[in-house]
Amino acid sequence: MVKSGIKILQGGFQNILSVNCFTLHVIHHFAQISTKQYLAMEADCEEKADRVTLKQVNEKAYAFWTDVLGSPRHIVAPMVDQSELPWRLLSRKYGAQLVYSPMYNAGVFLKDPNWRKQCLATCPEDRPLIVQFCANTPDAFVEAGRYAQHMCDAVDLNLGCPQMIAKRGHYGAFLQDEWDLLHRIVTAAVKELSVPVTCKVRVFADIEKTVRYARVLESAGCALLTVHGRLREQKGHKTGLASWEHIKAVKESVSIPVVANGNIRYLSDVDACLAETGVDGVMTAEGNLTNPALFTGKMPPAWCMADEYFELAKQYQPHQSAARAHMFRLWHKCLPLHPDLRTQLASAQGLDGIAEISRQLAERMKASCEGAEIDEMAAQHTDGSEVEPWRCQPHVRAPLTDTNTGDVLGEKRTHPDGADAEKPKKIKRPANKRKGGNPAVSREVRKSAAFKSKFKPCTACSGNPRGMKCDHELCRACCKVHSVRNVFDCTGHKFSFKSRAERQQKEADQAGAVHATDNGDASNGALHVAAAADDGTSADTATQCEATL
CATH class of the missing domain: 1.20.5 (Single alpha-helices involved in coiled-coils or other helix-helix interfaces)
Incomplete structure (x- = not known):
């Protein structure tokens, strides 16, 4: 009779989520269950309470996804110096439903008010908008978020930048192993900011570790998780394909909105990614830069996109470096055919100068059509057939080949660290050409702390490495602000104020x-x-x- 009563108590307890520690103590005392059973029931109670809290948080996350962002499926990624206001507006015109700002360094953002004003340039048509920062401390990320929270719909933490400057500054993808720090950064931002906090990450080689990583961010209060299906090491000529399998595993393991990033060159890739991974939306970066009309399924002439961009640029005045980079992306198939204009584009000054080179290139390409009728909104060619060079089309990287045999390296690889992956052969460079420059310096010395000390942090922002020859021991951005304010020169950064x-x-x-x-x-x-x-x-x-x- 007593044993049956204990079973009834245990069975009833399993269905009650609100049982507290005092109730457990009473059950333990009167039912005379073992201490092992008591501890197991207590742990189960705490786990279920955490699930209830997490479920409430995730309900808010999906309310934000649907009510504020409008359940976007077509998303433009944050791109350094590339997703500025004119480009965001152009992308929205051609199907983008959510866009991100460029990635901003939180330390520099807080130090330079003039640059901060340029970063936060927006307009009523530029919504929904998410502003992205890279940071490695809770205080820097929260303080930067306070400046931006009134001009955007969410603040994003960049955990995916794989570049060397991110390694030196200790941010981006080089924080992905420091889960405790990331949990504190996201938790602090969720508590202090008035807008939701989102994260953009890269994956680990191990799917299970990637899933645990995503759950850490979810438990910290992340309202939206963007997963770039590439490793931290996949960059430049080693970019390779993104793993949708990793993204699918994350989507199945968390209960907040998940966005997939990687392998998006055509509109058909968007549909395929949604079907294969089950994510809530799809993000593209490079595909958007080479074809702003990607989400429409069209391949318009590059001059049409360039002309529309410069019309917006006249109104919102982006930096000329952004405009120049956009023209190199849009005309990437035509510039090799006209090397003289390529050289002029690289040295053109001002928006008008860059627009003039684009106009000359357009005239040459139109003349090459020999009076044939031009379909300005032709459908995308996804079958590999040849496309006119003047159309907006994705950039396809040539596969790596062995210089001796001509064989394609890593041709069978589905993921860089997959079980059946074929590793590319490493070609050793001569000692005098290796990183470090001096063949007499051994690998142990190059890896030592003393050798790495040449990359000392900036004494002002501590986020970027200081210039090695800077007269003021500052990074370039801080040195410029310091030199302008105090009318100083800097021989290292070549400032002569x-x-x-x-x-x-x-x-x-x-x-x-x-x-x-x-x-x-x-x-x-x-x-x-x-x-x-x-x-x-x-x-x-x-x-x-x-x-x-």
Whole structure:
């Protein structure tokens, strides 16, 4: 009878989520269950309570996804110096339902008010919008988020940048092993900011580890998780294919909205990714840069996209480096055919200069069509057939080949660290060409702390490495602000604000001296004219003197 009563108590307890520790203690005392059973029931109670709390948080996450963002399926990724306001508006016109700002370094963002104002440039049509920061401390990320939260719909933490500058600055994908730090950053931001906090990550080679990583961010309060299906090491010529299998595993393991990133070149890739992974939306970066109309399923002429971009650029004035980079992406198939214009585009100054090179390139490509009718909104060719070079089309990287045999390296690889992956052969460079420059420096020395100390942090922002020859021990961005404010020079970063000011002052003094000399000569000439008139000199002589003056 007693045993049956204990079973009833245990069975009823399993269905009650609100049982607290005091209730468990009462059951333990009166039912006389074992301590092992009691501890197991207590752990189960805490786990179910966490599930209830997490479920409530995830319900808010999906409410944000549907009510605020509008359940977007077509998303443009955050791209450094590339997803600026004019490009975001152009992308929205051609099907993008959610766009991100470029990635901003939180440390520099907080230090430079002028740059901060440029970063936060937006307009009423630029919504929904998510602003992305890279940071490695809770304080920096939260403080940067406070500046941006009133001008966007969410703040994103970049955990996917694989570049060397991210490694030196200790942010981006180089934080993906520090789960405790990331949990503290996201938790602090969720608590302090008035908008949701989202994250963008890369995957680990191990799917299970990737899933655990995603759950850590989910438990911290992340409202939206974007998963780039590539490893941290997959960049540049080693980019390779993204693993949708990893993304699918994350989607099946968390209960917040998940966005897939990687392998999106055509609109058909978007549909395939949604079907294979079950994600809520699909993000593209490089595909959007080469074809802003990707989400429409069309391949318009590059000059149409360029002209529309420059119309928006006239209104919102992006930096010329962004405009130049966009033209290199849009015309990537045509520029090799016209190397003279490629050289001019690289050195063109100002938005008008860059737009003029784009116009000349458009005229040449139109002339090459020999009067044939141009379909400005042709459908995308996804079957590998040849496309006119002047159409917006994806950039396809050539596979790596062995220089000796000509064989394609890694041709059978589905993922860089997959079980059946074929590893590419490593080609050793001569010792004098290896990183480090000095063949006498051993690998152990190059890896030592003393050798790496040349990359010391900036004394102002501590986020970027300082310039090795900077006179003020600052990174380039902080050094520029410091030099402008205090009128200093910097030989390392080649800033000459002090020298320029002294040169301008010297030129102004010389101009003043010349002006004073000219005034003195004019006064002497006038006296001579007056004397000539008093002496009865002829009017013709006086007139000649005035003409000479």
